[in-house]
Amino acid sequence: xxxxxxxxxxxxxxxxxxxxxxxxxxxxxxxxxxxxxxxxxxxxxxxxxxxxxxxxxxxxxxxxxxxxxxxxxxxxxxxxxxxxxxxxxxxxxxxxxxxxxxxxxxxxxxxxxxxxxxxxxxxxxxxxxxxxxxxxxxxxxxxxxxxxxxxxxxxxxxxxxxxxxxxxxxxxxxxxxxxxxxxxxxxxxxxxxxxxxxxxxxxxxxxxxxxxxxxxxxxxxxxxxxxxxxxxxxxxxxxxxxxxxxxxxxxxxxxxxxxxxxxxxxxxxxxxxxxxxxxxxxxxxxxxxxxxxxxxxx
Amino acid sequence: xxxxxxxxxxxxxxxxxxxxxxxxxxxxxxxxxxxxxxxxxxxxxxxxxxxxxxxxxxxxxxxxxxxxxxxxxxxxxxxxxxxxxxxxxxxxxxxxxxxxxxxxxxxxxxxxxxxxxxxxxxxxxxxxxxxxxxxxxxxxxxxxxxxxxxxxxxxxxxxxxxxxxxxxxxxxxxxxxxxxxxxxxxxxxxxxxxxxxxxxxxxxxxxxxxxxxxxxxxxxxxxxxxxxxxxxxxxxxxxxxxxxxxxxxxxxxxxxxxxxxxxxxxxxxxxxxxxxxxxxxxxxxxxxxxxxxxxxxxxxxxxxxxxxxxxxxxxxxxxxxxxxxxxxxxxxxxxxxxxxxxxxxxxxxxxxxxxxxxxxxxxxxxxxxxxxxxxxxxxxxxxxxxxxxxxxxxxxxxxxxxxx
Numbered sequence: 284x285x286x287x288x289x290x291x292x293x294x295x296x297x298x299x300x301x302x303x304x305x306x307x308x309x310x311x312x313x314x315x316x317x318x319x320x321x322x323x324x325x326x327x328x329x330x331x332x333x334x335x336x337x338x339x340x341x342x343x344x345x346x347x348x349x350x351x352x353x354x355x356x357x358x359x360x361x362x363x364x365x366x367x368x369x370x371x372x373x374x375x376x377x378x379x380x381x382x383x384x385x386x387x388x389x390x391x392x393x394x395x396x397x398x399x400x401x402x403x404x405x406x407x408x409x410x411x412x413x414x415x416x417x418x419x420x421x422x423x424x425x426x427x428x429x430x431x432x433x434x435x436x437x438x439x440x441x442x443x444x445x446x447x448x449x450x451x452x453x454x455x456x457x458x459x460x461x462x463x464x465x466x467x468x469x470x471x472x473x474x475x476x477x478x479x480x481x482x483x484x485x486x487x488x489x490x491x492x493x494x495x496x497x498x499x500x501x502x503x504x505x506x507x508x509x510x511x512x513x514x515x516x517x518x519x520x521x522x523x524x525x526x527x528x529x530x531x532x533x534x535x536x537x538x539x540x541x542x543x544x545x546x547x548x549x550x551x552x553x554x555x556x557x558x559x560x561x562x563x564x565x566x567x568x569x570x571x572x573x574x575x576x577x578x579x580x581x
Numbered sequence: 582x583x584x585x586x587x588x589x590x591x592x593x594x595x596x597x598x599x600x601x602x603x604x605x606x607x608x609x610x611x612x613x614x615x616x617x618x619x620x621x622x623x624x625x626x627x628x629x630x631x632x633x634x635x636x637x638x639x640x641x642x643x644x645x646x647x648x649x650x651x652x653x654x655x656x657x658x659x660x661x662x663x664x665x666x667x668x669x670x671x672x673x674x675x676x677x678x679x680x681x682x683x684x685x686x687x688x689x690x691x692x693x694x695x696x697x698x699x700x701x702x703x704x705x706x707x708x709x710x711x712x713x714x715x716x717x718x719x720x721x722x723x724x725x726x727x728x729x730x731x732x733x734x735x736x737x738x739x740x741x742x743x744x745x746x747x748x749x750x751x752x753x754x755x756x757x758x759x760x761x762x763x764x765x766x767x768x769x770x771x772x773x774x775x776x777x778x779x780x781x782x783x784x785x786x787x788x789x790x791x792x793x794x795x796x797x798x799x800x801x802x803x804x805x806x807x808x809x810x811x812x813x814x815x816x817x818x819x820x821x822x823x824x825x826x827x828x829x830x831x832x833x834x835x836x837x838x839x840x841x842x843x844x845x846x847x848x849x850x851x852x853x854x855x856x857x858x859x860x861x862x863x864x865x866x867x868x869x870x871x872x873x874x875x876x877x878x879x880x881x882x883x884x885x886x887x888x889x890x891x892x893x894x895x896x897x898x899x900x901x902x903x904x905x906x907x908x909x910x911x912x913x914x915x916x917x918x919x920x921x922x923x924x925x926x927x928x929x930x931x932x933x934x935x936x937x938x939x940x941x942x943x944x945x946x947x948x949x950x951x952x953x954x955x956x957x958x959x960x961x962x963x964x965x966x967x968x969x970x971x972x973x974x975x976x977x978x979x980x981x982x983x984x985x
Contacts, residue, residue, distance in 0.1 A: 376618035386618075475619050504618055512626075515617040524620045531624050538622040 331355040365406040365467055366426040369394040370458055372451040372472030372499075373412045373422070373443055375518045379501050384562045386499045390471040391440045392566055393497055397469060398440075402433045410439050411461070413454040415447030421457060426466070448519040450476040455483030465491040473499055474546045481549045488553045496550040498543070501562045507535045585941045587658035594653045598646075641964050648957045655950035660941040662723075670723040671934045673697035677717055679710030681732030688756055692729050698722070707732070708743040715746055722942030725932035727752040734758070734920045744928055752932030755925040770801060771829070808842045809904055813891035814849025821847065821891045828901045843867075843883040843907050845900055847891040854879045856886070867906045874899075883907070 334343060334354035342357045371394050377387040398408040409426030424439045447453075451472035458468060468487050474480050474496075488494045507528045514525045528535070543559070550557040558573045560566065586592070617623070676696035678689050680703045693699040700717050704710030707730055718726045728747060730739075734757045744753060766788040782801035787794065809829070813821035841863065846853050856877025859865045864883045868876045876885040885903055889896055 379616065379618045381616060473618060475621070501618070508615065510613065512613070514614045515620055515623055516614060517620045518616050518618055522620060523614075524623050524625050526623055527626045530626050534624065535622050542622070 327359055329358045332358055364428065365401070366409070366462075366464060367398070367401045367406060367467035367469060368409045368411055368426055368458060368462060369398055369469045369471065370451060370454045371410065371412045371440070371443060372454070372470075372474075373414060373445055374447050374450045374473075374475075375445050376448075376450070376473055376475055377499070378445045378518055380503050380562070386473055386501050386562060387443075387445055389560055389562050389566065390497070390499045391443060393499070393560055393570065394469070394471055395437055395440050396566065396570060398436050399433060401467075402428060402430075402436065408432070408436055410436055411454050411458055412443055413447070413449070413451075413457055414444075415449030415453050420446065423457075423461070450474070450480055452476055452479040452483050455480060455487060459483065459487055459490065462487075462490070462492065466493070467495065468492045469495045469497060471497040471499055477542070477546050477549070481546065484550070484555065485553050488555055494553075495556045495558065496546070498546055498557065498559045499562075500543070500559065502564075505536075505539060505561065507532050582664075583662045585660040585662060587660060587941070587943055589657055591653055591657035594656065595650060598649055598653075602646075641961065644957055644961045644964060648954050648961060651950050651954035651957060655947040655954060657947075658943055659946050659950065660944050661946050662941065666944070667723075667934070671725050673724045674932065675699070675718060675721040675724040675726050677702060677714035677726075677728045679704060679707065679714055679728060679730045679732075681705070681707055681710060681730065681734070681738070688731050688758065692731075692756075697724050707739045711743055711746055715751075718751060723935065725752070726750065726935070727754060727932045729754045729756060731756045732758050734925070736920050739920065739928070741928075748935075750933040750935045753928060753930050755920075755929060757919060757925070771798075809900070809907070810842070810844045811847065811891065811900060812844060812850035812853075813847040817847070817849065817891045824891060824897055825900060828897055828904060831901065841883075841907050843885060843903060844879075845903055846884060846886045847893075847896060848888055849890065850886075853884045853886060856884060859883055863907070867903070870906055871903070 331344065331347070332355065334356045338356045342359075344355045344357050347353070347355045371390050373387070377390060378385050394410065398410070401408040405428060407426035407428040410422065410424040412422040414420040414422075422439065422443055424436055451470060451474070455470065462468070470480075470484060472480060484494055484496060509532075510528060512525060512527050514523055516523050547557050547559070556573070556577055558569070560569055674696050676692055676699040678692050678699060678701045680689060680701060689701055693701065698721055700714070702710045702713045702717075704713065710730070711728065714728050718728075726748075728751060730753070732738075734755060747753065767786075769785040769787065771783045771785050782803075784799045784801050786797040786799070809825060811821040811825045812818070844853070856875065856879060859868065859876075859878040860881075861878075861883075864878060867883065868874075868885075871885065874885050874887045876883065878884065887899060889899070
């Protein structure tokens with residue numbers, strides 16, 4: 284049961300003092316806070332080059348001419364606005380746990396907070412979710428900026444349904460086809476199809492996108508619910524398995540840790556930012572720590 | 582093909598096995614079900630499956646139950662009755678040999694040795710022997726059943742009703758005992774017709790041998806009182822004595838029953854005294870067969886009183902009849918009348934297959950079930966090992982508990 288509001292206003296406003304900055308250069312349509320691969324004339328100095336006829340005399344470094352008797356034009360790194368695409372996993376496994384804050388709720392809350400942050404800083408934010416091969420439904424909001432777009436973005440997040448079994452890999456493939464300009468790609472998923480999904484993530488990263496891996500997990504699936512014999516039913520396949528969690532808890536946690544580390548190490552190998560969010564935790568704290576760390580590493 | 586169970590109570594063992602399984606499967610409790618993102622890190626535990634009353638490995642369960650069922654079936658001692666086995670059973674004979682009278686060892690041995698199983702019943706009468714034989718036959722393992730009756734087979738010793746107790750499939754065969762003639766050697770006493778009015782006695786020596794029968798007559802050394810006295814009026818007493826001699830000389834021999842005496846009192850013989858019921862069985866039997874006369878016992882002697890005068894034409898036949906009744910035993914002992922071959926043929930019949938098998942014997946068929954149980958046990962071992970290998974290969978998670 285999805286909540287009507289994916290994130291509270293308090294959560295939305297809590298991070299507005301932070302800027303979501305891309306660690307790599309992004310291409311933007313308008314001047315913004317982010318470095319652009321195109322060198323132009325902006326506030327941030329980049330390099331000198333020999334003066335060529337036609338260069339704007341305002342950018343001639345006269346002090347250097349006085350010292351070296353040669354004309355140099357100053358080049359500045361062009362800053363631009365950023366296009367961020369939030370890819371949210373809407374496979375049914377994200378619906379765990381039921382009755383409490385699910386991974387899906389947490390994923391949408393994170394997408395809402397980060398998207399609001401992106402839009403508030405004047406950048407563009409878009410949303411992409413693919414239901415997978417089962418229904419084939421694609422939920423796509425192109426990255427745009429503006430206040431009005433924020434409302435569209437949040438409404439689209441709130442309307443996202445849980446469907447499909449393919450996880451986020453279908454959405455990643457679609458994103459690779461849709462994104463023509465380099466930008467920020469935030470992938471929010473439980474990555475249970477990590478082999479395929481991480482391959483697609485790697486592909487996006489090598490296309491020049493700044494990919495952030497947000498690994499969403501539920502507390503109960505990290506530690507396994509306690510109790511006697513439980514019949515577990517796979518949310519996606521419907522397969523069942525009867526086991527005694529108390530008896531396999533140790534092995535389960537070890538296997539889960541291997542899985543978590545595998546996803547993180549795969550992100551690290553590609554130089555991607557990795558953020559793990561766990562249901563029941565403080566989303567604001569986790570995001571703040573992540574954003575601060577990301578700015579510090581810039 | 583049908584199956585008999587010699588120890589059917591062993592099947593209660595299966596029931597005892599089935600009770601906990603049935604309770605386990607039927608008393609299903611609501612299991613706690615949890616929707617979970619993925620099962621990839623989970624491992625099924627058998628104990629958990631048992632707690633949930635879910636059979637995790639049906640083939641293994643079926644094989645194990647089959648092992649137990651085969652073992653219990655073996656303990657129940659099955660007897661598989663096929664057409665071939667039924668035919669084999671009908672080829673053998675369970676024979677009850679009834680020996681009536683004196684033993685006939687050679688005949689009995691011949692009959693018993695040729696039997697699958699046999700028993701010998703010595704009985705004074707055929708009817709008693711048949712009842713004992715029937716009880717014995719009902720307890721015998723499946724086989725053609727036959728009753729063999731050995732004896733002198735005197736006439737009157739067997740009736741249709743005696744044989745009616747036997748089921749139709751039981752064969753009946755008679756072996757008339759050929760009495761050894763050397764056993765028949767006796768001396769009888771006969772009245773000689775001297776023609777002089779006096780009673781003289783002859784000793785008649787009869788000896789039967791395999792070569793023939795020899796009869797020797799010799800004058801008796803003594804002249805005992807005749808065992809039959811005829812009393813009449815004093816006027817007719819001489820006539821009465823002559824009548825007695827005439828009757829005796831017609832061949833009535835007096836032999837073994839020398840202790841029997843009878844007095845026949847015709848009209849005018851005077852009062853014989855108070856008549857009492859004879860104390861001897863033969864005395865009572867004689868009187869029962871003479872309804873038209875009055876009789877009784879007087880001082881240990883049988884007295885028959887008739888109102889006829891001794892001169893009556895019916896007097897001589899009456900004397901002859903009384904003489905035969907009193908001394909008939911001695912005559913039969915000499916030459917008993919035997920049942921005719923026609924009668925024996927009418928009563929004889931071959932054995933027939935029994936319509937049903939009342940009490941099959943252990944044929945050792947349970948060994949096959951033990952073999953089946955052992956083979957299934959081997960299959961169970963193979964299945965169990967393959968499961969263990971699969972479990973080990975599929976997941977390193979240690980089993981929670983091994984439940985056999």
